[in-house]
Amino acid sequence: MMFWETYLLAQRAIRRNVLRSSLTVLGIVIGVAAVIAMVTLGSGATAKVTGDISKLGSNMLHVRPGQGMRGPGGARASAAPFKVEDADAIEHTVAGLMAVAPTVTVARQAISGSANWSTSVTGTTPAFLDIKGWQLEEGRSFTPGEVRSGKAVCLLGQTVKKQLFENDAATGTAIRLGKIAFKVIGTLKEKGQSSFGTDQDDIVIIPLRTLQRRMKGNTDVSAIMVSADDGVSTETVKADIERLMRERRGIKPNAEDDFNVRDMKEIIDTLTGTTKVLTALLASVAGVSLLVGGIGIMNIMMVSVTERTREIGTRLAIGALARDVLMQFLVESVVLSSFGGVIGIVFGLSAAGIGANLIGVPFIFKPGIVACAFLFSGAVGVVFGYFPARRAARLDPIVALRYE
Amino acid sequence: MGDPMHAKCPVTRNLIEFQGVTKRYGKGQAAIRALDGIDFSISQGEFVAVMGPSGSGKSTCMNILGCLDTPSSGTYLFDGVAVGSLSQDQRAILRRHCLGFIFQGFNLLSRTSALENVELPLIYRKVPVRERRRMAHKALAAVGLENWCHHTPGELSGGQQQRVAIARAIVSEPRLLLADEPTGNLDTVRSREIMEMLAGFNRDQGLTIVMVTHETEMAAYAARRIHFLDGHLVDNTQETEGA
Ligand SMILES: Nc1ncnc2c1ncn2[C@@H]1O[C@H](COP(=O)(O)OP(=O)(O)OP(=O)(O)O)[C@@H](O)[C@H]1O
Ligand SMILES: [Mg+2]
Numbered sequence: 001m002m003f004w005e006t007y008l009l010a011q012r013a014i015r016r017n018v019l020r021s022s023l024t025v026l027g028i029v030i031g032v033a034a035v036i037a038m039v040t041l042g043s044g045a046t047a048k049v050t051g052d053i054s055k056l057g058s059n060m061l062h063v064r065p066g067q068g069m070r071g072p073g074g075a076r077a078s079a080a081p082f083k084v085e086d087a088d089a090i091e092h093t094v095a096g097l098m099a100v101a102p103t104v105t106v107a108r109q110a111i112s113g114s115a116n117w118s119t120s121v122t123g124t125t126p127a128f129l130d131i132k133g134w135q136l137e138e139g140r141s142f143t144p145g146e147v148r149s150g151k152a153v154c155l156l157g158q159t160v161k162k163q164l165f166e167n168d169a170a171t172g173t174a175i176r177l178g179k180i181a182f183k184v185i186g187t188l189k190e191k192g193q194s195s196f197g198t199d200q201d202d203i204v205i206i207p208l209r210t211l212q213r214r215m216k217g218n219t220d221v222s223a224i225m226v227s228a229d230d231g232v233s234t235e236t237v238k239a240d241i242e243r244l245m246r247e248r249r250g251i252k253p254n255a256e257d258d259f260n261v262r263d264m265k266e267i268i269d270t271l272t273g274t275t276k277v278l279t280a281l282l283a284s285v286a287g288v289s290l291l292v293g294g295i296g297i298m299n300i301m302m303v304s305v306t307e308r309t310r311e312i313g314t315r316l317a318i319g320a321l322a323r324d325v326l327m328q329f330l331v332e333s334v335v336l337s338s339f340g341g342v343i344g345i346v347f348g349l350s351a352a353g354i355g356a357n358l359i360g361v362p363f364i365f366k367p368g369i370v371a372c373a374f375l376f377s378g379a380v381g382v383v384f385g386y387f388p389a390r391r392a393a394r395l396d397p398i399v400a401l402r403y404e
Numbered sequence: 405m406g407d408p409m410h411a412k413c414p415v416t417r418n419l420i421e422f423q424g425v426t427k428r429y430g431k432g433q434a435a436i437r438a439l440d441g442i443d444f445s446i447s448q449g450e451f452v453a454v455m456g457p458s459g460s461g462k463s464t465c466m467n468i469l470g471c472l473d474t475p476s477s478g479t480y481l482f483d484g485v486a487v488g489s490l491s492q493d494q495r496a497i498l499r500r501h502c503l504g505f506i507f508q509g510f511n512l513l514s515r516t517s518a519l520e521n522v523e524l525p526l527i528y529r530k531v532p533v534r535e536r537r538r539m540a541h542k543a544l545a546a547v548g549l550e551n552w553c554h555h556t557p558g559e560l561s562g563g564q565q566q567r568v569a570i571a572r573a574i575v576s577e578p579r580l581l582l583a584d585e586p587t588g589n590l591d592t593v594r595s596r597e598i599m600e601m602l603a604g605f606n607r608d609q610g611l612t613i614v615m616v617t618h619e620t621e622m623a624a625y626a627a628r629r630i631h632f633l634d635g636h637l638v639d640n641t642q643e644t645e646g647a
Contacts, residue, residue: 002527
């Protein structure tokens with residue numbers, strides 16, 4: 001029998017029982033829609049994270065003691081800390097740098113009058129603001145003199161400012177960080193949540209030397225932030241910094257680094273990796289519902305074969321080969337399931353479109369996954385339609401003709 | 405007919421030959437011999453009525469004649485071809501090209517127009533659409549249903565449905581038409597109509613027909629009657645016109 005004829009036959013059989021056919025493909029529709037929606041939203045979320053982070057500055061590098069982060073909290077504490085001289089060396093030796101800022105961060109209670117707020121205090125140089133691209137809301141940044149002599153002055157993030165002063169002016173007043181009194185010389189513009197989910201405005205910035213001398217009592221630097229000039233490859237900068245630091249820290253040629261230099265790309269990879277794993281997980285759960293849909297198709301095809309036993313007997317008597325009958329039912333189940341697939345794709349994309357709007361991620365149409373879902377739904381039809389179709393093809397025409 | 409199976413065979417020999425055909429159901433002691441060593445032959449252009457009491461083996465014989473089943477022992481030659489040695493697919497091809505079937509229960513595809521029902525055997529013969537349509541119209545006209553082409557079986561009377569079934573059986577110009585109690589579900593008037601029609605095809609086109617019937621009146625339309633009893637052939641009468 002010609003293929004087109006078989007296809008028409010299948011279509012007719014499906015249309016004959018519209019309600020039943022619709023209910024049958026519901027499983028496939030839901031499965032496909034779920035897979036499509038999950039993957040589309042997932043790649044939207046990945047794109048958003050990537051975009052957000054590169055907005056932070058794709059030319060930014062972090063240099064930290066300890067081996068590379070193997071995951072959250074993986075930094076090793078045993079490595080020797082950096083000193084300010086390391087940051088100076090980077091600034092003076094490595095080419096193509098826009099700014100270098102050594103940083104140390106401690107947690108402190110910020111107190112103003114009766115208000116107090118537990119926050120993180122970062123000791124650094126004014127270059128830090130340039131690297132991060134942070135701007136002042138009011139007041140001024142540190143002067144070179146304040147940095148050099150370690151004056152007790154500070155800049156407040158918006159969260160800290162609001163917690164301590166609400167809507168009153170902060171600049172020019174004095175606060176305490178732990179036991180030490182600081183003069184507020186300015187506030188930072190609001191930056192909102194980072195893609196890591198932390199509040200970037202919950203911060204107090206003070207000169208590095210002030211923090212080292214008066215809070216920690218040593219000269220350690222916990223991280224060095226570096227930003228490369230526009231158009232300069234972070235790879236090159238990273239390699240240069242690594243070479244310099246190995247030399248300065250006296251690491252033998254075969255020994256591993258006891259520090260790590262990470263650029264934004266790596267941080268993005270870590271984060272999007274998580275998103276991707278989550279997406280894959282959700283998509284595979286949705287895939288299971290596709291299989292369940294397939295079982296639904298198998299079930300209804302079995303019923304259909306039984307119902308049409310006499311028809312099958314007649315066809316066999318008239319001269320249909322067993323494989324003609326097999327094809328007839330196989331095509332029917334494939335048409336049924338891929339029809340479900342198409343509807344599922346439409347639903348899935350619509351749901352993803354709405355969902356993307358709601359959670360504020362971009363809608364990213366992935367033709368590959370759509371094609372995949374379509375082919376997979378067709379394959380479900382083949383796999384789950386085969387058994388009923390074979391059963392039809394193996395009927396004895398004499399028995400089938402007599403079937404009541 | 406371009407079937408290679410026939411090209412080798414001389415036309416003069418009997419269309420059908422049963423040589424000691426036996427059909428057993430079941431095994432050992434409990435085995436039933438539905439057919440027990442049947443010998444007979446039917447030549448091209450005959451109209452044969454098969455008669456006998458219930459359970460005598462008529463349908464079993466028809467199934468073998470129709471290549472739907474094969475003998476347990478003995479030989480069935482269809483136009484010189486030993487059907488028992490053919491594979492299932494080869495028998496399907498033989499049915500497709502050489503046989504037409506009419507059933508007691510009509511067995512038309514429901515919710516499918518008369519025209520499409522008649523076209524069905526032609527689809528399996530891979531006849532192109534236009535040619536198929538033309539042949540189906542012609543066959544429906546031959547059974548007097550040219551105005552009922554687009555009616556579905558549900559919209560036709562029993563007699564009309566059986567006529568559609570006859571059209572479906574003759575549309576591919578078979579060499580042998582098999583009818584197992586074709587009038588079993590019809591009243592006397594419709595039965596006569598159907599019999600007139602079959603006798604007409606036999607007379608005018610030389611169509612070979614083998615028909616099972618319980619009714620002597622219907623059997624009288626056939627020129628020859630075969631009687632079965634308990635799987636044996638008891639009476640095999642060849643008659644002249646109008647007996
Ligand atoms: N598939 C089968 N399995 C076992 N026994 C069978 C089978 N088909 C037929 N028989 C037996 O073979 C015998 C002949 O049956 P058959 O159907 O040929 O009778 P029949 O002459 O057509 O009867 P009726 O006039 O009632 O249609 C019966 O005894 C029947 O029980
Ligand atoms: Mg019978």
